[in-house]
Amino acid sequence: MDPTPLIEAPAPTFYVGHHQTNRPLPVTAKILGQAQDLGYELLTTPITTPYFHSRVLTLLSSHLSQLQSGANGSTTTKSPSSSSPLPPVVPPLMPVDTPITPNETLPHLIAVASPWIDLCSLDPLIANISRQVLGMEIAYAAFCGITTVIIQGPKLRHGRANAGGLAQYARAILGALDIGSYLNLLISMPMAEDPDLDGDEGMGSLAPFARDEYLRIVELTDGKREKDTFGSWDSWHIIRTVSLVLPRHLPPQSVISRWYAEPLRLLWFNASIFLRNAKDYPVLSKSHQVLLTRYMRLRVAPWILLVDVGSIPGAQPYDPNSVAIGENGSLFSPSVHADASSAIPASPTPAEAAMLPQQQGKSKYKDPTPHLSYIRHLQRNQPLGSIVERFGAGYQDYLQAPLQPLTDNLESVTYEVFEKDPVKYDWYERAITLALGDWVAQGKPASGSNNAVVIAVVGAGRGPLVTRALKASNLSGVAVEVWAVEKNPNAFVVLNRHNEEDWEGVVRVVKSDMRSWKGPWREGTGEKSGDWGKVDILVSELLGSFGDNELSPECLDGVQHVLNTIHGISIPASYAAHIAPIMAPKLHTDISARTPNDPSAPETPYVVMFNAIDFLATVPTNPPHSQPQPHIHQAWEFSHPLPSAVLAAAEARRGGSIGGGGTIGGDGANEHNARFCNVRFRCLKRGVCHGLAGYFETVLYGDVELSTRPDTMDRKSPNMISWFPIFFPLKTPIYFPDLCELDVSIWRQTDDRKVWYEWMVEAFLLIGDSLGGPATTRVRLGGSELHSSKKNGCLM
Numbered sequence: 001m002d003p004t005p006l007i008e009a010p011a012p013t014f015y016v017g018h019h020q021t022n023r024p025l026p027v028t029a030k031i032l033g034q035a036q037d038l039g040y041e042l043l044t045t046p047i048t049t050p051y052f053h054s055r056v057l058t059l060l061s062s063h064l065s066q067l068q069s070g071a072n073g074s075t076t077t078k079s080p081s082s083s084s085p086l087p088p089v090v091p092p093l094m095p096v097d098t099p100i101t102p103n104e105t106l107p108h109l110i111a112v113a114s115p116w117i118d119l120c121s122l123d124p125l126i127a128n129i130s131r132q133v134l135g136m137e138i139a140y141a142a143f144c145g146i147t148t149v150i151i152q153g154p155k156l157r158h159g160r161a162n163a164g165g166l167a168q169y170a171r172a173i174l175g176a177l178d179i180g181s182y183l184n185l186l187i188s189m190p191m192a193e194d195p196d197l198d199g200d201e202g203m204g205s206l207a208p209f210a211r212d213e214y215l216r217i218v219e220l221t222d223g224k225r226e227k228d229t230f231g232s233w234d235s236w237h238i239i240r241t242v243s244l245v246l247p248r249h250l251p252p253q254s255v256i257s258r259w260y261a262e263p264l265r266l267l268w269f270n271a272s273i274f275l276r277n278a279k280d281y282p283v284l285s286k287s288h289q290v291l292l293t294r295y296m297r298l299r300v301a302p303w304i305l306l307v308d309v310g311s312i313p314g315a316q317p318y319d320p321n322s323v324a325i326g327e328n329g330s331l332f333s334p335s336v337h338a339d340a341s342s343a344i345p346a347s348p349t350p351a352e353a354a355m356l357p358q359q360q361g362k363s364k365y366k367d368p369t370p371h372l373s374y375i376r377h378l379q380r381n382q383p384l385g386s387i388v389e390r391f392g393a394g395y396q397d398y399l400q401a402p403l404q405p406l407t408d409n410l411e412s413v414t415y416e417v418f419e420k421d422p423v424k425y426d427w428y429e430r431a432i433t434l435a436l437g438d439w440v441a442q443g444k445p446a447s448g449s450n451n452a453v454v455i456a457v458v459g460a461g462r463g464p465l466v467t468r469a470l471k472a473s474n475l476s477g478v479a480v481e482v483w484a485v486e487k488n489p490n491a492f493v494v495l496n497r498h499n500e501e502d503w504e505g506v507v508r509v510v511k512s513d514m515r516s517w518k519g520p521w522r523e524g525t526g527e528k529s530g531d532w533g534k535v536d537i538l539v540s541e542l543l544g545s546f547g548d549n550e551l552s553p554e555c556l557d558g559v560q561h562v563l564n565t566i567h568g569i570s571i572p573a574s575y576a577a578h579i580a581p582i583m584a585p586k587l588h589t590d591i592s593a594r595t596p597n598d599p600s601a602p603e604t605p606y607v608v609m610f611n612a613i614d615f616l617a618t619v620p621t622n623p624p625h626s627q628p629q630p631h632i633h634q635a636w637e638f639s640h641p642l643p644s645a646v647l648a649a650a651e652a653r654r655g656g657s658i659g660g661g662g663t664i665g666g667d668g669a670n671e672h673n674a675r676f677c678n679v680r681f682r683c684l685k686r687g688v689c690h691g692l693a694g695y696f697e698t699v700l701y702g703d704v705e706l707s708t709r710p711d712t713m714d715r716k717s718p719n720m721i722s723w724f725p726i727f728f729p730l731k732t733p734i735y736f737p738d739l740c741e742l743d744v745s746i747w748r749q750t751d752d753r754k755v756w757y758e759w760m761v762e763a764f765l766l767i768g769d770s771l772g773g774p775a776t777t778r779v780r781l782g783g784s785e786l787h788s789s790k791k792n793g794c795l796m
C-alpha cells in the first residue's frame with residue numbers, strides 16, 4: 001500500500017504567451033495591458049534591439065577586415081595563448097541597445113536572448129563574441145528583475161559544416177547560469193532535427209561569419225544526411241529546462257515520449273503548424289491536440305507560446321530589414337539576401353497565407369486572436385484525466401519512502417486512504433465469492449462448526465476486507481466463520497467497534513502478529529479441552545508497490561501453520577514483481593540533491609507516481625505509430641500456500657541446527673524467500689538510464705487479478721489507486737547509443753532479520769545488427785555499481 005493522501009486534481013490551466021519575431025519595441029505597459037485584455041498571460045521581449053545587433057555585426061566586420069589586412073602585412077595585437085589576435089570587446093549596453101528597463105511590466109515578460117549569436121561556433125572569434133553578447137544580455141536581464149530567459153538551442157551543423165561545438169555551448173550556458181543565478185534559462189530546441197532546416201541561420205546570424213579553416217566539413221556519402229529523429233534530444237541531453245519548438249509534422253511517438261520526460265517549460269506553437277478548418281479558422285491537427293493534452297498533464301505543465309500569430313492589435317511591427325543595416329549604414333550579414341527571399345516563402349503555409357492580408361491591415365476575422373481563442377477552446381475541452389491521475393494530483397514524481405506496516409503501526413488516516421480504492425475491495429469480494437462457490441462445488445469439507453468455511457483476514461486493518469468476506473458469503477450463499485487478525489493495537493479497537501456496530505458481533509477479532517497466532521480457538525465441550533482449529537481461506541493484503549516489499553512472503557509463511565493443510569486457499573494465491581529500465585531525469589536530480597545529507601538516498605527504493613519518465617525499451621505496437629508500449633519484465637513470483645516441505649526445511653535451518661548458515665547472513669531460514677533475476681531489455685534508440693521502474697501483478701483467485709503495470713492495469717484492474725510504482729535509482733545514470741541492450745540484475749536478499757534489494761544495470765552495444773535482426777557482437781559499454789538498500793531494509 002502507498003502512504004498517499006489522495007486529493008482530486010483541478011482541471012488543467014493553460015498559461016498562454018505571445019511571441020512575435022518582429023515585435024514593436026519596447027513592450028510597454030499599454031501593449032501588455034492590451035495583450036492581457038485579449039487573454040494572453042505573458043509576452044516575450046528581446047533583451048537587445050536590432051540596433052545592438054547591427055553594432056555587433058559592425059564590430060565583427062571591422063575586426064575581420066583588420067585581420068584580413070593583418071594577413072596582408074599590417075600588425076595586430078596577438079593573444080598570449082595562440083598566434084591569433086585577441087577578439088574585439090563588445091562595448092557595454094547603452095539605452096539604445098535594449099528595450100528593457102526595470103518596471104512593473106517585467107514580471108509578465110519572458111526575455112529572449114539574441115538568436116543570432118552562435119555559442120557553439122568552432123571559430124573561436126564567433127564563439128567569443130557570442131559568449132560576450134549572451135553574458136551582457138543575461139546580466140542585464142537579471143539586473144532588471146526578469147525571471148525567465150529563452151536562449152536559442154545549439155545549431156549543430158550549419159548546413160554542411162559540423163559545428164561539434166556542443167561542449168562549448170554547454171559551457172557557455174553554465175557561464176550564463178553563474179551570471180544570472182536566479183534566472184530560469186530555457187533552451188529552445190526543435191522537437192526533432194530537420195536536416196532541411198538545419199542550415200537555415202536566421203537573418204544577421206553570426207554563424208556564417210565562421211572562417212573556413214575552423215569548420216569541419218562533414219563528408220556525406222550520398223550528399224544527403226539521414227534524418228535523425230533523436231538527434232535534437234541527444235544534443236539537449238548534455239545541456240540539460242527546455243523550451244520545445246513543435247514541428248508541423250510530428251516525429252514518432254518515441255520522440256514525443258522522450259521529450260515528455262524532460263523538464264519542459266515552454267511549448268512553441270508557430271503559426272505555421274496551425275491548419276485551417278472548413279470555416280477558415282486556425283486549428284491544430286489531431287496529433288498536435290493529443291500531444292498538447294499529454295504534455296499539459298505534466299506535473300508542472302509547460303507554458304504555451306503562440307509564435308508569429310499576428311501583432312497584438314494596436315502595436316505595429318518594426319521593419320525587420322533594419323536589422324541588417326549597421327551603424328555605418330552598410331554592413332549585411334552574408335545570409336541576408338537568402339533570408340530576405342525566404343522571409344515570405346514561395347509557398348506559404350495556410351496560416352502564413354492567412355496572415356498576409358492581416359499584416360496589411362485587412363483582418364478577415366472579427367476575432368482578433370483566433371489562435372488564442374482556439375487554444376482556450378482546447379483548454380475548456382480537455383478530457384478528464386484517469387481516476388489515478390485525478391486522485392494522485394500533486395504526487396507526480398514525488399519520492400516517498402515505502403511503508404513498513406510490519407514494523408510501524410499505521411495511522412487511521414492511512415487506512416482511510418486505502419479504503420477509498422474503487423477497485424481493490426470489489427476485486428477481493430469477487431475473489432472470495434468465487435473461492436467460496438468453488439469450495440462448495442468441489443465438495444470440500446470445511447473447518448468451522450456446522451461445516452462453515454473458516455475465513456481469516458490476516459492484517460485486517462480497520463476491517464474493509466472483513467466486510468467484503470461477509471458480503472461474499474451472502475452473495476455465494478455459503479456459510480462462513482470469520483476471524484480478523486491484526487497486530488496494530490489501535491486498529492484492533494476499531495475492528496472491535498465495527499464488530500459491535502456493523503457485523504452483528506459475528507466476527508472473532510484477535511490482536512496478534514499473524515506469525516504467532518495459533519489459529520481459531522475452539523472451546524472444548526465436556527471433558528474435551530479446547531484446541532486451535534484450522535483456517536480454510538486466508539485473506540490478506542500485505543502487498544507493497546513491488547509486491548513482496550512489505551514482507552508479505554515472510555508474514556504469510558509465518559501464518560501458514562493455521563491453514564487447512566489439504567484444501568486451504570490463500571487470497572492472494574500469488575504475486576509477481578515486474579521491472580523496466582526508465583529515463584527519469586527529474587527523479588535523478590531530486591535524489592542527487594538529497595545525497596550530500598543522506599548518502600543512502602541513491603540506494604533507496606522509492607514509491608513514486610511516475611509522470612515525467614520515459615520507458616527505454618518498448619515493444620512493437622500495432623499500428624506501429626501508436627503510443628509505444630513499455631517492455632516490462634517479470635522479475636520473480638511468490639505463491640501461497642508454500643509446499644509444506646519448503647517450510648519444514650526452513651524451520652530446520654532456524655537456529656543453525658542444520659546447514660552451514662545463510663549465504664549472506666543468518667541461519668538461512670528465510671533463504672527460500674530470496675530471489676534473483678537477470679533480464680535483458682533491447683533499446684532501439686539511445687537514451688539515459690536513471691533507474692528501474694517496479695510494478696506488481698497479483699492473482700487473488702482464479703481469474704481475478706490486480707495489476708499496477710501500465711500496460712496491463714487497464715485490463716486487469718482499471719482505475720485502481722492503492723499503489724504507485726516503485727523506483728530503484730542509479731547513482732550514476734548510464735548513457736547508451738542507438739541499438740543497445742540493458743542487462744538488469746536485481747536481487748531480493750535476506751539474512752533472516754531483514755529483507756532488502758540489490759540492483760545493477762549494464763549497457764551493451766549490439767554490432768552487426770540491423771533493426772530487430774541478429775547481432776553478431778555485443779560490446780559492453782559500461783555498468784552501474786551494485787546498489788543495495790540493506791541499510792534501509794525491511795525488518796522482519
Ligand SMILES: C[S@@+](CC[C@H](N)C(=O)[O-])C[C@H]1O[C@@H](n2cnc3c(N)ncnc32)[C@H](O)[C@@H]1O
Binds near residue numbers: 409418461543
Ligand atoms: C496494507 S494494510 C491492509 C489493511 C486492510 N486489510 C485493508 O486492505 O485496508 C496491512 C495491514 O496488515 C497489518 N499487518 C502487517 N503485518 C502483520 C502481521 N505480521 N501480523 C498482523 N498484522 C499485520 C498491518 O498492521 C496493516 O493493518
